[in-house]
Amino acid sequence: MNENEPFIRFDWIANNVDEIGQRLSEHVLMVVASVLIGFVVSFGLALVARRFPRSYGSILAVTGTIYAIPSLALFVLLIPLTGLSVTTGVVALVLYTLLILFRNIVTALEGVPPDVIEAANGMGYGPAQRFWRVELPIALPIVVAGLRIATVTTIGLVTITTFIGLGGLGYLIINSGTRRFFPTSIYVGVLLCVLLAVLADIGLLWLQRRLTPWAQARQG
Amino acid sequence: MQDTGGAIVAFEHVSKQYGSAEPAVNDLSLTIPAGEICVLVGPSGSGKTTTMKMVNRLIEPTGGRITIGGEDVMSLPAVELRRRIGYVIQQVGLFPHLTIAENVAVVPRLLGWKAPRIRKRTDELLALVGLEPGTFGARYPNELSGGERQRVGVARALAADPPVMLMDEPFGAVDPIRRDRLQNEFLRLQEQVRKTIVFVTHDVDEAIKMADRIAILQRGGILAQYDTPAAILATPASEFVERFVGADRGLKRLSLGRVRDLDLIEVVAVRVGEDRGGVRGRLDRVEELDYALLVDDEHRPIGWIDRADLTGGGPINADVATPGAPTVEPETTLRDALSALLGSSVQLGVVVDDRGRAIGLVSVDAIGARLRAPVPSADGTLREVGDSVEAAS
Numbered sequence: 253m254n255e256n257e258p259f260i261r262f263d264w265i266a267n268n269v270d271e272i273g274q275r276l277s278e279h280v281l282m283v284v285a286s287v288l289i290g291f292v293v294s295f296g297l298a299l300v301a302r303r304f305p306r307s308y309g310s311i312l313a314v315t316g317t318i319y320a321i322p323s324l325a326l327f328v329l330l331i332p333l334t335g336l337s338v339t340t341g342v343v344a345l346v347l348y349t350l351l352i353l354f355r356n357i358v359t360a361l362e363g364v365p366p367d368v369i370e371a372a373n374g375m376g377y378g379p380a381q382r383f384w385r386v387e388l389p390i391a392l393p394i395v396v397a398g399l400r401i402a403t404v405t406t407i408g409l410v411t412i413t414t415f416i417g418l419g420g421l422g423y424l425i426i427n428s429g430t431r432r433f434f435p436t437s438i439y440v441g442v443l444l445c446v447l448l449a450v451l452a453d454i455g456l457l458w459l460q461r462r463l464t465p466w467a468q469a470r471q472g
Numbered sequence: 473m474q475d476t477g478g479a480i481v482a483f484e485h486v487s488k489q490y491g492s493a494e495p496a497v498n499d500l501s502l503t504i505p506a507g508e509i510c511v512l513v514g515p516s517g518s519g520k521t522t523t524m525k526m527v528n529r530l531i532e533p534t535g536g537r538i539t540i541g542g543e544d545v546m547s548l549p550a551v552e553l554r555r556r557i558g559y560v561i562q563q564v565g566l567f568p569h570l571t572i573a574e575n576v577a578v579v580p581r582l583l584g585w586k587a588p589r590i591r592k593r594t595d596e597l598l599a600l601v602g603l604e605p606g607t608f609g610a611r612y613p614n615e616l617s618g619g620e621r622q623r624v625g626v627a628r629a630l631a632a633d634p635p636v637m638l639m640d641e642p643f644g645a646v647d648p649i650r651r652d653r654l655q656n657e658f659l660r661l662q663e664q665v666r667k668t669i670v671f672v673t674h675d676v677d678e679a680i681k682m683a684d685r686i687a688i689l690q691r692g693g694i695l696a697q698y699d700t701p702a703a704i705l706a707t708p709a710s711e712f713v714e715r716f717v718g719a720d721r722g723l724k725r726l727s728l729g730r731v732r733d734l735d736l737i738e739v740v741a742v743r744v745g746e747d748r749g750g751v752r753g754r755l756d757r758v759e760e761l762d763y764a765l766l767v768d769d770e771h772r773p774i775g776w777i778d779r780a781d782l783t784g785g786g787p788i789n790a791d792v793a794t795p796g797a798p799t800v801e802p803e804t805t806l807r808d809a810l811s812a813l814l815g816s817s818v819q820l821g822v823v824v825d826d827r828g829r830a831i832g833l834v835s836v837d838a839i840g841a842r843l844r845a846p847v848p849s850a851d852g853t854l855r856e857v858g859d860s861v862e863a864a865s
Contacts (some may be wrong), residue, residue: 371565373530374638375579375628376554389569466569466612 261436272424276444279420282410283452286342287403290349297350298357308358315351323348323412331416341413348409349402356398360391393467396460400453407449411441421445478507478668479541479635481527487535488522488693496522497693499536504685506541506635507666511683513673515716519693524638524672528557540636555579558629558637558667562644564621566613572598572624573609579632597627600661619650626658630665639671643678655681656803676717680705680727681805688713702728722843723807729842731809731823732802736832739822740764742777745787752782761833763818766793771829773797773822799824800834810839 265272297315301308321329326344334340364387372382388395411422419426424441428434461468481504488497497519504510512520525531527538529550538545545553566575576594585593595605601623613621622642629637642658643651659682662669673679679686680701688696688704690712697709705725708714717724740754742764751764764777766788775793782792798812798821813821813836823832 365563365565367561367563367565368567369565370530370561371559371567374528374554374559374561376551376582378551381582386567386569390567392569464569466571466614 259435260439264434264436265440272440272444275420275423275441276448278418279407279410279422279445279448282338282341282345282413282418282420283403283406283448286345286406286410287349287399289342290346290353290402290406291399293346294350294353294357297354298361301354301358302361311354312351315354318347319351323409324415327413327416336416338418340416341410341418344413345406345409349406352402352405353398356401357391357395360394360398361387363394364390389464393460393464396456396463400456400460403452403456404449407445407452411445421448476633476635477666480504480506480539481510481636481668481670482539483523483536484539485536486523486526486533486538488519488526488531489534494692495519497526497533500693500695501536502687502695502698504668504670506668508684509662509669509671509682510685510687511671511673511679512687512689513676513679514689514696515691516674517691518689520672520674520689521640522693523689524640524670527636527638527670528554528559530554555582555632556634556636558634560625560629560637560639560642562641564625564645566621566624566628568613570612571609572603572611572613572616573605575613575624576628576631578628583632593631597630598624600630600664601627602657603627618646619654622646622654623657626661630667635668637667637669639669641673642671644673644675651678652804652808653801656801658682659803677724677727677807680724688716690716726807726810726839726843727805729806730802731800731804731806731821731834734806734834734838734842736823736834737761737820737838739830739833741767741771741830742788743767743769744790747785748782748788749785751777751788752779755779755782763820765797765822765830765833766790767830770827773799773824773830776818776820794818797822799828801826802831806839806842809834810836813839 297311301311318326323344326347327340330340330343334343368386368390369382372386377386410418410420411425413419414422414426421441421444424437425445428437483500483502486497486500487495489495500523502510512523514520522531526533527540527545529545540557548556566572567578570578573591573594576597577590580590580593594609598605598608603620603623608616608620608624613624616624622645625642629639643654646654655678671679671682673682683701685698686701686704687698690696696716697704697713699709702725704713705717705721705728708717708721714721738758738761740751740758740761740763742751744766755761755764762779764779764782766774766777768774774790774797775795776797777788777793794817796816797818798816800809800812800821800823802823802825804812809821813819813834819836821834822830823834825831
């Protein structure tokens with residue numbers, strides 16, 4: 253770094269708004285795609301675990317093991333299958349969401365009070381009606397809580413996909429920042445990452461409150 | 473509201489056996505007349521809940537058959553059958569994510585009723601169980617007290633106007649005072665709707681209070697006795713029944729009578745500011761009454777005024793009254809009334825209507841007189857209380 257160089261090069265930011273914007277949208281897209289796909293897969297796995305309770309332990313072990321694989325190693329394992337593509341990045345990110353989302357969905361569904369289930373059965377809900385109209389809505393606050401954790405985690409994780417040529421904001425932090433020793437780029441990348449995480453968290457919390465007004469209602 | 477009344481529920485040689493174990497319910501036959509409350513009571517392991525749950529097939533019988541209004545419960549898909557049977561459980565099981573109105577509307581919605589009809593029915597039912605639809609309809613269950621939730625549970629069970637209701641210890645989770653009120657309310661409600669009700673409890677006193685007929689079950693799901701509460705108390709069919717209803721059968725018999733069955737003593741109601749002399753005069757006209765009752769503007773009791781404190785003239789002020797007159801409702805059992813009265817110094821109770829207004833007085837003496845009267849038994853003959861099984865056989 254040059255001694256005369258200012259702490260933040262605002263002129264660089266001004267000249268690279270397009271580049272920054274593009275990295276940001278790439279970042280957001282990867283997060284949204286990974287969390288959505290991860291949610292669908294986890295939901296499916298949770299249904300399997302409900303139907304066949306003995307599978308719960310195995311699914312938890314497998315998703316837990318995947319979670320423990322270092323990200324770079326996971327890329328190396330995936331590259332022979334999907335190459336240096338967005339697919340590789342998303343697949344890796346999806347795999348990391350599974351543990352959080354699967355465990356949360358199962359816990360949320362198990363948390364539905366047994367008396368509510370008994371009342372639903374006694375009033376003549378069929379099994380599918382009971383699941384969609386009673387159990388899932390009651391489980392929703394905990395399901396969304398899991399989504400929040402998974403989303404924030406994924407926003408951080410996207411940066412490491414820089415190593416396979418993606419990275420979103422990670423590109424600003426690692427490629428143009430660290431490798432070329434250009435602090436302004438690091439600051440911009442980190443700041444936007446943090447902002448994105450905070451906004452996503454607040455947004456999902458807002459969504460949860462909108463979807464479950466009953467969970468806020470209290471006596472008095 | 474034009475609710476349809478109850479339907480006859482009949483158990484014909486019904487059994488439930490899990491594997492090769494001792495049966496949970498063993499060759500049970502009993503018929504519940506339409507519009508009556510049948511209480512299933514017994515110690516744990518007597519199969520009372522199992523028996524109840526076989527009616528809506530939450531548990532499927534392994535033998536015999538159950539009919540509702542002559543129709544075999546197996547002739548319909550279980551889910552459709554259950555929508556035609558009201559179901560109330562101890563923990564209520566309201567859906568926390570639905571408003572009170574939506575909770576009540578659950579079964580009508582499952583049956584595909586149109587929105588205006590559902591709305592009308594929901595309002596009607598909330599009013600029926602004493603919850604103002606405008607106030608409570610849009611609230612969520614966790615904003616209600618335990619007693620209010622239990623009432624919503626009853627309204628929900630009645631929603632599709634089922635001929636039969638199943639109630640599994642419905643008042644078991646509320647404190648004794650509220651339980652008494654809920655029981656009284658429910659009995660008043662039943663006077664209007666006349667459903668056939670299968671009611672499970674482990675509490676003999678509740679059984680005696682609520683039942684038109686009691687089925688006492690013993691271990692292994694064997695029916696020990698099925699009769700009216702009066703007949704069971706007067707002539708227990710076996711040593712088991714005698715032990716189960718308890719040694720205080722005579723006292724329990726008081727649970728069969730209600731305050732409304734007594735000739736109430738006239739209230740001498742007094743408001744602050746009335747003339748002492750006038751009140752004395754009114755007291756003199758009521759036989760054997762030494763206390764006037766101070767009431768508020770709504771005619772609700774405040775306290776007793778002793779005749780001895782009414783000397784002289786001038787207006788009555790609030791200090792003259794001894795606060796704490798026990799209140800009972802017309803539906804209160806004589807047993808509960810007696811215990812309320814014995815705890816108070818004056819030994820008189822104020823009978824109040826559903827808005828808390830004094831409508832009459834009861835005395836310990838009047839209740840005691842009922843205790844000494846003979847009971848009609850099932851065969852219509854009169855029998856002295858305390859006749860034991862040995863004496864009867």
